[in-house]
Amino acid sequence: MTERHIPETDVEKVSYLRAGHSLRSWLLTTDHKRIAILYLYAVTFFFFIGGAAAALVRIELLTPGGDFLTNEGYNRTFTLHGVIMVWFFLIPSIPNTFGNFLIPLMIGARDLAFPRLNLLSWYIYLLGGTLTLYVLVAGGVDTGWTFYTPLSSMFANGNVVAATVAIFIAGFSSILTGLNFIVTIHTLRAPGMTWGRLPLFVWSHYATSLILVLATPILAITLALIAAERLFGIGIFDPSLGGDPLLYQHLFWFYSHPAVYIMVLPALGVVSELVAAAARKPVFGYWFVAFSSIAIAIIGFLVWGHHMFVSGQSMYASAVFSFLSLAVAVPSGIKVYNWTATLYKGHISLDPPFLFAMSFIGLFVFGGLTGLILAMLAIDVHVHDTYFVVAHFHYIMVGGTVSAFFGALHFWWPKITGREYIMVWGRLTAIFIFLGFNLTFFPQYLLGYLGMPRRYHIYDPSFQVLHVMSSLGASLLGVAYVLPFTYLFYSLRYGKPSPPNPWGVTGLEWTTPSPPPKQNFDQIPVVTTGPYDYPVEMEDRR
Amino acid sequence: MRSDLPLWPDQASAHASAVDILLYGFTGLIFALSVPVFILIIVFAVRYRRGRKVNRRHQVNRNALLEVSWSVIPFLLILCFFFWSAWLFFDLKHPPASALEIDVVAKRWMWKFQHPGGQGEIDELHVPVGEPVKLTMISQDVIHSLYMPALRLKQDVLPGRYTTMWFQADKPGIYRLTCAEFCGTNHSLMGGHFVVMAQQDYARWLQESGVDQTLAAQGETLFRTYGCSGCHSPAATVHAPSLDGLYGRPVALQGGETIIADEQYIRDSILLPQQQMAAGYPSIMPTFKNVLGEDDLTKIVAYIKSLKATQWREHP
Ligand code: HEM
Ligand SMILES: [Cu+2]
Ligand SMILES: [Cu+2]
Numbered sequence: 038m039t040e041r042h043i044p045e046t047d048v049e050k051v052s053y054l055r056a057g058h059s060l061r062s063w064l065l066t067t068d069h070k071r072i073a074i075l076y077l078y079a080v081t082f083f084f085f086i087g088g089a090a091a092a093l094v095r096i097e098l099l100t101p102g103g104d105f106l107t108n109e110g111y112n113r114t115f116t117l118h119g120v121i122m123v124w125f126f127l128i129p130s131i132p133n134t135f136g137n138f139l140i141p142l143m144i145g146a147r148d149l150a151f152p153r154l155n156l157l158s159w160y161i162y163l164l165g166g167t168l169t170l171y172v173l174v175a176g177g178v179d180t181g182w183t184f185y186t187p188l189s190s191m192f193a194n195g196n197v198v199a200a201t202v203a204i205f206i207a208g209f210s211s212i213l214t215g216l217n218f219i220v221t222i223h224t225l226r227a228p229g230m231t232w233g234r235l236p237l238f239v240w241s242h243y244a245t246s247l248i249l250v251l252a253t254p255i256l257a258i259t260l261a262l263i264a265a266e267r268l269f270g271i272g273i274f275d276p277s278l279g280g281d282p283l284l285y286q287h288l289f290w291f292y293s294h295p296a297v298y299i300m301v302l303p304a305l306g307v308v309s310e311l312v313a314a315a316a317r318k319p320v321f322g323y324w325f326v327a328f329s330s331i332a333i334a335i336i337g338f339l340v341w342g343h344h345m346f347v348s349g350q351s352m353y354a355s356a357v358f359s360f361l362s363l364a365v366a367v368p369s370g371i372k373v374y375n376w377t378a379t380l381y382k383g384h385i386s387l388d389p390p391f392l393f394a395m396s397f398i399g400l401f402v403f404g405g406l407t408g409l410i411l412a413m414l415a416i417d418v419h420v421h422d423t424y425f426v427v428a429h430f431h432y433i434m435v436g437g438t439v440s441a442f443f444g445a446l447h448f449w450w451p452k453i454t455g456r457e458y459i460m461v462w463g464r465l466t467a468i469f470i471f472l473g474f475n476l477t478f479f480p481q482y483l484l485g486y487l488g489m490p491r492r493y494h495i496y497d498p499s500f501q502v503l504h505v506m507s508s509l510g511a512s513l514l515g516v517a518y519v520l521p522f523t524y525l526f527y528s529l530r531y532g533k534p535s536p537p538n539p540w541g542v543t544g545l546e547w548t549t550p551s552p553p554p555k556q557n558f559d560q561i562p563v564v565t566t567g568p569y570d571y572p573v574e575m576e577d578r579r
Numbered sequence: 580m581r582s583d584l585p586l587w588p589d590q591a592s593a594h595a596s597a598v599d600i601l602l603y604g605f606t607g608l609i610f611a612l613s614v615p616v617f618i619l620i621i622v623f624a625v626r627y628r629r630g631r632k633v634n635r636r637h638q639v640n641r642n643a644l645l646e647v648s649w650s651v652i653p654f655l656l657i658l659c660f661f662f663w664s665a666w667l668f669f670d671l672k673h674p675p676a677s678a679l680e681i682d683v684v685a686k687r688w689m690w691k692f693q694h695p696g697g698q699g700e701i702d703e704l705h706v707p708v709g710e711p712v713k714l715t716m717i718s719q720d721v722i723h724s725l726y727m728p729a730l731r732l733k734q735d736v737l738p739g740r741y742t743t744m745w746f747q748a749d750k751p752g753i754y755r756l757t758c759a760e761f762c763g764t765n766h767s768l769m770g771g772h773f774v775v776m777a778q779q780d781y782a783r784w785l786q787e788s789g790v791d792q793t794l795a796a797q798g799e800t801l802f803r804t805y806g807c808s809g810c811h812s813p814a815a816t817v818h819a820p821s822l823d824g825l826y827g828r829p830v831a832l833q834g835g836e837t838i839i840a841d842e843q844y845i846r847d848s849i850l851l852p853q854q855q856m857a858a859g860y861p862s863i864m865p866t867f868k869n870v871l872g873e874d875d876l877t878k879i880v881a882y883i884k885s886l887k888a889t890q891w892r893e894h895p
Contacts, residue, residue, distance in 0.1 A: 188721040276739025349742045374649045380623035382635040406609040414668035419731035422759040488728025490759045493767035502584045
């Protein structure tokens with residue numbers, strides 16, 4: 038190896054990365070690109086805290102007895118895992134890093150509409166995150182990320198109130214970001230950037246932002262009600278105080294089902310970009326794909342009752358929710374079929390980002406279709422609250438969203454940092470993640486159908502073989518998740534400087550230097566073509 | 580470590596096999612919808628990989644008809660399964676009138692079962708084979724969920740409200756029974772077994788665990804000890820409604836509505852009598868909210884349910 042440290046290039050010298058070197062210039066920045074990097078550090082940190090909790094869970098589950106963690110310890114560990122992964126990793130992951138970095142670049146703007154609000158949103162997130170870490174140090178919570186009442190409000194003995202306050206605070210960060218994106222997309226599009234020319238990534242972030250703004254306040258109210266019942270004994274959810282425990286579930290899922298789409302819509306947007314770039318072709322059926330995001334955002338508000346089929350909810354309500362849950366699969370299906378059609382007659386590259394995109398499609402399809410199984414009333418009665426559900430949402434949120442996150446990281450890395458990484462490592466990582474993921478989570482479908490309830494650490498010995506497989510898969514997955522840190526950091530010093538458009542793709546972000554200057558564009562571009570306007574190559578003309 | 584690797588759960592009822600068949604059918608459909616996608620992605624990735632010379636003429640970027648059909652046709656196919664599964668589900672909500680009624684009280688972290696003959700058991704449930712059984716369940720604290728995987732059945736058990744579940748097991752054996760709703764520290768220990776027995780074995784089991792009083796009779800004793808009979812008997816001077824034949828009959832309430840007197844209504848009327856006042860009676864009944872536990876309530880409700888119209892027995 039004769040590779041040497043490649044010194045700063047001229048482009049880098051004038052880039053946003055060098056516009057101020059002091060810590061202060063980072064911590065008080067209002068540049069959307071720098072804030073994106075701040076978020077990248079923060080969500081990565083929480084991803085590893087949540088991952089450490091997952092590792093403890095998987096170690097405990099290697100044996101049917103409760104020999105590694107105590108009962109209480111196990112409950113606190115999986116609760117922490119869920120809370121951190123959902124609110125401090127998945128929800129902010131793609132929107133606040135890549136959305137923040139890319140939306141202004143993609144629509145030809147200099148920044149988001151409210152740059153200072155953007156920074157505030159990061160600080161609010163950190164405040165919520167710090168409080169969550171305090172809860173962790175102070176002993177944790179033992180309610181599950183779902184905080185079901187009256188367990189959480191009257192019985193649990195962990196730091197429930199502190200945890201709800203932490204999530205409550207983090208919610209404001211979500212709301213501010215959503216608001217900022219909506220206003221930006223409405224008002225800061227460059228001349229000629231009509232709605233029909235918006236990249237699909239922007240469309241899906243628009244849909245996500247609508248959900249962030251509309252659904253998060255409901256979570257805030259719900260958490261405040263738990264705290265009110267717990268602190269002051271105001272009877273809202275506990276029947277012994279005259280409350281109704283199912284009211285809590287309705288409120289919680291009225292937020293949390295839309296929230297699962299907050300976690301996946303940005304990923305769908307990433308994959309639309311990656312598929313078009315992989316095939317060097319316009320996305321098949323642009324409008325269907327764009328509007329399917331909006332349809333998902335709307336119908337997603339009408340299906341919450343599918344988490345409550347065995348809760349004692351009226352059977353007619355259950356039937357309606359089952360029907361609507363099947364309907365929400367239609368727009369998701371449209372996307373998958375349209376991506377496949379996009380590949381037809383394309384010029385397909387299998388560089389790392391595109392491998393991540395393909396593995397996203399496979400895992401998302403599998404997760405989505407098992408969601409349909411769960412939406413079937415009679416089957417859900419059996420598999421509700423078992424490992425089948427655990428497998429379902431991990432396929433979508435980890436298999437899907439986390440793969441898309443890594444896909445985005447590998448695709449836009451040269452733009453963000455100005456350096457290229459070693460492709461082979463990226464490809465290997467994509468393949469390891471795919472294999473490790475399936476080994477971890479596929480056995481959980483079988484466990485669920487066999488009747489292994491979730492949130493159990495002491496289990497029937499007949500489940501052990503499958504649990505051991507899952508834990509082995511998790512270790513492979515863990516290694517695969519750490520791998521990118523090596524070659525990506527390596528690229529910062531030793532990587533080849535990236536040209537403005539290393540993948541040879543369309544999109545305004547690729548017309549700027551890599552990394553872009555602080556103000557993004559010297560001159561606001563005038564847009565005259567659609568988002569995926571690839572030239573038809575000579576030999577492909579009729 | 581048990582070396583065998585079970586890949587399919589026991590089927591202990593006709594419903595269990597019906598659910599499994601539904602699952603097979605639906606899995607078939609989702610494979611039909613998704614396998615082409617997986618195959619095409621691989622085929623396209625190989626065939627049209629970058630730099631490879633193949634015919635890429637006539638690229639199409641939209642085809643509304645095609646897109647509408649790949650949205651609508653799968654949806655219609657899925658809808659057939661929706662009706663199938665909803666039909667199975669509705670069946671679960673309609674227990675046959677002849678079902679053997681067993682009461683269940685859940686509390687952290689145990690299950691308590693009460694047979695109509697008065698036999699009680701904990702974390703274990705004995706039921707006869709081939710006979711419909713209806714469980715009426717309530718929790719003393721948080722939400723639990725009674726899960727019987729071999730029957731493909733589960734129902735949340737709520738505080739303050741009865742929920743029911745019914746089944747007809749048709750294969751004798753010993754099967755797992757667990758709590759499926761996270762309920763705190765010892766959640767993973769909240770389980771046991773249910774034992775499906777031949778009719779005569781069940782009868783023998785009932786005898787061996789015999790108690791001298793049926794559930795309703797135990798309820799009757801409580802009905803007197805707690806002073807309910809002081810008002811609710813024909814001999815009483817207080818103006819209180821008679822409870823004969825109350826169960827299942829419509830009751831006119833003070834607000835003008837009518838309500839069917841089910842277990843829930845009876846329970847609520849004992850705990851919170853002022854909430855649903857029967858029309859025409861003064862609100863003088865005291866609450867028994869912090870007096871009676873769920874076990875005792877179950878017994879009293881069983882007693883009131885057993886009172887047929889015109890069958891009021893004068894107490895000796
Ligand atoms: C085709 C679309 C989908 C359908 C039909 C669907 C259906 C369902 C159903 C019926 C349940 C409830 C299962 C139960 O608790 O018994 C469920 C649970 C869940 N789904 Fe989905 N789902 C879909 C997509 C998604 C997506 C896109 C995500 C996330 C990004 C997701 C995340 C979750 C989560 C987190 C849970 C369980 C939450 C918990 O109980 O802790 N689902 N899904
Ligand atoms: Cu949902
Ligand atoms: Cu329980």
